[in-house]
Amino acid sequence: EVQVVESGGGLVQPGGSLRLSCAASGFTFSSFSMNWVRQAPGKGLEWLSDITDKSVVHYADSVRGRFTISRDNAKNLLFLQMNNLRAEDTAVYYCTRSRWDCWGQGTVVTVSS
């Protein structure tokens, strides 16, 4: 079964950092680009970042310079390092592969003092 499971969310103060993880299974992880997408409370879906199979990365303007995407193909893991977090980063964060067909349940990030 194709599956991704996000983890690492939590409550963090403004200016703080979190590292999200996404564990993939059931497909050849190294062959796919992977993405992070979020949904803030009451808002729509927002694409954040992708990393290709060759580890080329792209970011949305809203997170460029603060978030870093990376992957470990040996362990089938995707990461999102989030620094200098702001209240507006509060959201459910999802990972998904480049076919866009497989999404985890998401991990909740709350940025608040």
Next chain:
Amino acid sequence: DIVMTQSPDSLAVSLGERATINCKSSQSVLSSSNNRNYLGWYQKKPGQPPKLLIFWASARESGVPDRFSGSGSGTDFTLTITSLQAEDVAVYYCQQYYITPYNFGQGTKLEIK
């Protein structure tokens, strides 16, 4: 960046009737190299991850009921739900995955009249 604009923002349709959601991209998402439109449609229900309904603008994802269909090319796209069922109440999003940032439309909330 490619801006995705959906219409309407909300829609109320009677059970068994047709629902039509439109999506317009600010530039073409049709690739000349493979003649494919890099456009997907998703269903989003509260507390659940996005569900891919349609990819390549008109290809139905496996397991998606055939009352869901996608059409259009270039910059103008449509998601049609024939014979609306109660379980179709959700927010629907289009997304272009042609060029990063892979922007989503703002969403269309579908309700039962």
